[in-house]
Amino acid sequence: MRHLVTGGSGFLGWRLARAIIRAGDSVRVYDLNPSDSLPERAEFVKGDIRDRDKLFEAARSVDVIHHLAGLMPQARASDEVMREVNVEGTRNALDAAVRAGARRFVFLSSMEVYGFPERAPFNEDHPKNPIGTYGHNKLEAEEMCIAYWKEHGLETVSLRPSTLVGPGINEPTFLDLLGFIDRPPPLFPLPGGGKSRFQMTEVMDCVSACLHAAEKPGVAGEAFNIGADNTLTMKDQVIAMFTSLGKKPPRFLSVPSGIARGALLLAYKLGLSKLEPDHIRLMDTDMMMDCQKAARVLGWRPLKTNIDMIKETYEWLGKERKDGAVR
Numbered sequence: 001m002r003h004l005v006t007g008g009s010g011f012l013g014w015r016l017a018r019a020i021i022r023a024g025d026s027v028r029v030y031d032l033n034p035s036d037s038l039p040e041r042a043e044f045v046k047g048d049i050r051d052r053d054k055l056f057e058a059a060r061s062v063d064v065i066h067h068l069a070g071l072m073p074q075a076r077a078s079d080e081v082m083r084e085v086n087v088e089g090t091r092n093a094l095d096a097a098v099r100a101g102a103r104r105f106v107f108l109s110s111m112e113v114y115g116f117p118e119r120a121p122f123n124e125d126h127p128k129n130p131i132g133t134y135g136h137n138k139l140e141a142e143e144m145c146i147a148y149w150k151e152h153g154l155e156t157v158s159l160r161p162s163t164l165v166g167p168g169i170n171e172p173t174f175l176d177l178l179g180f181i182d183r184p185p186p187l188f189p190l191p192g193g194g195k196s197r198f199q200m201t202e203v204m205d206c207v208s209a210c211l212h213a214a215e216k217p218g219v220a221g222e223a224f225n226i227g228a229d230n231t232l233t234m235k236d237q238v239i240a241m242f243t244s245l246g247k248k249p250p251r252f253l254s255v256p257s258g259i260a261r262g263a264l265l266l267a268y269k270l271g272l273s274k275l276e277p278d279h280i281r282l283m284d285t286d287m288m289m290d291c292q293k294a295a296r297v298l299g300w301r302p303l304k305t306n307i308d309m310i311k312e313t314y315e316w317l318g319k320e321r322k323d324g325a326v327r
Helices: 013-022 052-058 079-100 133-152 172-182 203-215 234-244 257-269 277-281 292-298 306-323
Strands: 002-006 026-031 043-046 064-067 104-108 155-161 163-165 188-191 200-202 222-226 252-255
Touching (some): 013 026, 043 052, 079 133, 104 133, 104 203, 155 203, 234 306, 252 257
Parallel strands (some): 104 155, 155 222, 163 200, 188 252
């Protein structure tokens, strides 16, 4: 089977390319620049997702397109540029799939299509009320995938992962938070007392979900939540994280949610915090998806919990800093 991975040089993309090669299939990667981590057997095509002609060329003769390319809020691009990449770029990829006669189109959507959940855990039928440009882009692109399935017979499948975490992550806010493990403040601040839960997704678990979505028959037009099991409250997660690394858990300071949000939003405006406003607004919300549909229909289950992936990433970061690769 022949695969195309858009955004294939990214954190998720090159791992997916490697997994496709290991499975015995061929893969072509489409991105702005190649990654040193791409497997030697992967074919690389340099191009922008907004370049329709170049993308059509890259999609020739492929059976499956994994559409990972996109702009996240951390890019701090304008709403217009975000839409060009995330929505019109998806349209270009869908058109390329139709022109190439591809069988399956796997779209990497996001948990952010839900916005503020009314309950937790929430399944795929939960109302979609995204609160930011990125979430709105992803929801519009999902709806476009459904339209192409109905109009062109292209088997589209949307995956809605939570934040991807694992060794190699370059998300600055997460890396800053890992720094608290070695240098905890005298009192570890917990918005709302740390009662909320935030589910994450280990990057290789997401790779597995992409492969399941590409191969499973009878799932055209479906969307699936993708995230870790057994997510603890923020407070319990911090305790478990320190304990698993053989460290004494810190003392905590409960901070009223409104005060914590206001302080972080101000810090963001002053350039003192990298945490995006959309994420700040959700910081005391239970962001927990029900992923049973993926288990039941795709046969996919996560292998790593939040604690597993935090611990592995912390250990990777320590090794990289020791080797001088990360400062």
